[in-house]
Amino acid sequence: MGVTSQGMVGERIKAIRRQRGLSQAQLAHPELSDSYVSLIESGKRTPTPAVLELLAQKLDCSLTYLVNGVTAEQMEELELGLRFARMALDNGELVEARRRFAELLQDSHLTGLASLRQDARYGYALAAEACGDLPDAISVLTALRTDDAEGQSQERRVQVALALCRCYRELGDLQAAAHVGEGSLGLGVSRPVWDDGLMELGSTLLSVYIERGDLLRARQFATELLTAAEELGTPRALVAALWNAAVTIEKMGSGEEALPLIERALAIHSENGDPRNLARLRASYGMMLLRTRPEEAPRARDLCLRSLRELRESSAGVAAVTLCLTYVAQTEIASGRIPDAMEHALEARESDPERVGNVIMAEVHLILGQLYWLQERDADCLAELALAKQLLEQLPATRKAAETWQAIAEITNRAGDQGLGTTAYQRALACVGL
Structure with a gap:
């Protein structure tokens, strides 16, 4: 509990005690001393969880309110609102998700709830990014890295850096993207102690090197990521490294060398990956196959059609489905199936631009x-x-x-x-x- 939150807890104890018409001595007796209660109320002492629970019972209020300044019902409502906002984002209801996260951030009850507020700000940034408002997403993510840095878990810090690196890349500010990625990984100072989250951040940084045309650096870093992923041995790390290394190698003109890597990523992900990401990977493989071996257009089409079915059966959003429709159309054009390509392209055209x-x-x-x-x-x-x-x-x-x-x-x-x-x-x- 920081100094500010410690003081707020003391102020709440004092306010409720006075509302109940109790003196400090009456609140303290018999378990505590009145001087200890005075120190707590002035913010000079941090009460232990056991003492907080005792005071909540004596003051006839919820522990949640005493600690956070919200009632149990208000906390439940905030958590429910956050859950619905996340569901909207996961289901591709991007505008709705952004609206829900924004409403949560305007709720005064969220002010003292650092963890929930961080969740809401991070969710809002992802929704803004998905809606195409990259400057807004970058502004919120940058604030999360500075203003809300205290108390953040390592996992959240990596998530924020990953999203910020990705947003800068999509905005075209590749220098800023590389700065965030390299700084968060500690490149140039020491080598990272790789885990799944850092592997995904490294894979995003790899895509930045590709975007800015630094293919030699990209090839070297892809090799480093693959080595680290093999040592780590987790499916998530291996898929991220193999998938992005395949993209790197194809960009360098070696599609035949890239295909075995993405095929291995697909095999690993097929065993334990989530359905939406598996469908995205399958479609990526289909398009890489089409570009590398145009004569296998019918097989590429089958892969993309399967991906489309899987996306529709999962909780994938409209954007993911629409993108896959474009992949299917391209493979059908290459297969000479113009009417089928037109059918899928026209279906894609019906998508809501705000959601896509x-x-x-x-x-x-x-x-x-x-x-x-x-x-x-x-x-x-x-x-x-x-x-x-x-x-x-x-x-x-x-x-x-x-x-x-x-x-x-x-x-x-x-x-x-x-x-x-x-x-x-x-x-x-x-x-x-x-």
């Missing part, structure tokens, strides 16, 4: 543009690409944005809009700093 985000919706419009172009429907093609352009203009300059801009440029040029094609090429170059 601009990155995924831009990809949906891009795929529809490609499909319309394949059907020689140039006007519809250009209309979809214009919508993709509007969404991309609201996003940070990242490698992924550059790839999407380049794809828009190529398709618009084929469809006959040289102006949009030139603009898209320019935006692609700007995203990579050229």
